[in-house]
Amino acid sequence: MVSNTATKVIGIIVSSTRPNRVGFQISEWAQRILAENIDSSSTQIKIIDLQKENLPLYDEPNPPKAGKPYVNSHTMAWSEKIAGIDSFIFVSPVYNGSIPGGLKNAIDYLWKEWTKKPTIVVTYGSTGGKGSNDFLYTLLGGALGMNLIPQEKTVLIPLSRSFYVENTSTFIDIDKDLLPHKETLVNAIEELKKLPYAQ
């Protein structure tokens, strides 16, 4: 039997490239909650780890919005990867009040591959990553033309040193420590489902 349900792909962008980042564990936490709240027969989840992508600092001759062909193979591969994703969860820390440079660099390589796509923003930090959250709402929702869930439904995760194994950046029990934010993320996923996919 041929299914008429096209498979959609949700990408989780792991934004921190720091070796002992907590962002990868938080992204896996988001992935588990996402998997529990989507129809796996019609939706796939992909983790996109900017540490593994390891894009160089922007080296295309032309801005992506100019619509000229890309010249570098890493840009072509990044374009193909992001073009293949239908909606996104951005998981970002706060560095000096806004997002890591590596995330801004990865975003700025592309334009049409991002625009119109449904998106959730998840930020973390001592005050829940509010600076990065605001910045991403402006950047993704503004210049990039992405289709974000309402900001009042966004996911802000305040972190505490008490969450971690002593002298490490490893959660003692992430499901327990982030439990207060699970319902917020579930509600955000429901908001994501209401948004139209890009044409």
Added chain:
Amino acid sequence: MVSNTATKVIGIIVSSTRPNRVGFQISEWAQRILAENIDSSSTQIKIIDLQKENLPLYDEPNPPKAGKPYVNSHTMAWSEKIAGIDSFIFVSPVYNGSIPGGLKNAIDYLWKEWTKKPTIVVTYGSTGGKGSNDFLYTLLGGALGMNLIPQEKTVLIPLSRSFYVENTSTFIDIDKDLLPHKETLVNAIEELKKLPYAQ
């Protein structure tokens, strides 16, 4: 004869890493005007080109504000370079409403090497780079604790395609095209001289 006048170093940060960036020419323009308006017997100018620095995406285990030793040789070299600069001119384009990721990445590698230092912000773009200018005032003046000249004296350079040799990003006559901004930059340099150097 031993001079009692310590030599101060002003660093010009070339923020764009794009191959056919106009930022390098604008930085050289700023350097010429700076050279005409400082005492060369007591002040040196250094160009710091982020394309040449080519820092990887942030890969230190600890945030710089934690005050722990750096582990990577590129971080140690970058720290030493920036620690040796007394004041700065940041020259930045606008990508999607704010600074290039490569500039944010370079800034976030360090903290104490930036803080308190007198700084001018020069931005450029179709609307003078206002988004990057505002972002840098918040980032450098806020989280980094740098000592910026008043924002009403800042340098915003609106660019026009008519400035460039056809189908290139090379200025036809940068001194002529940017002449309306020369006095603004000279005044900004005078403001810079009024700011106390970091202790």
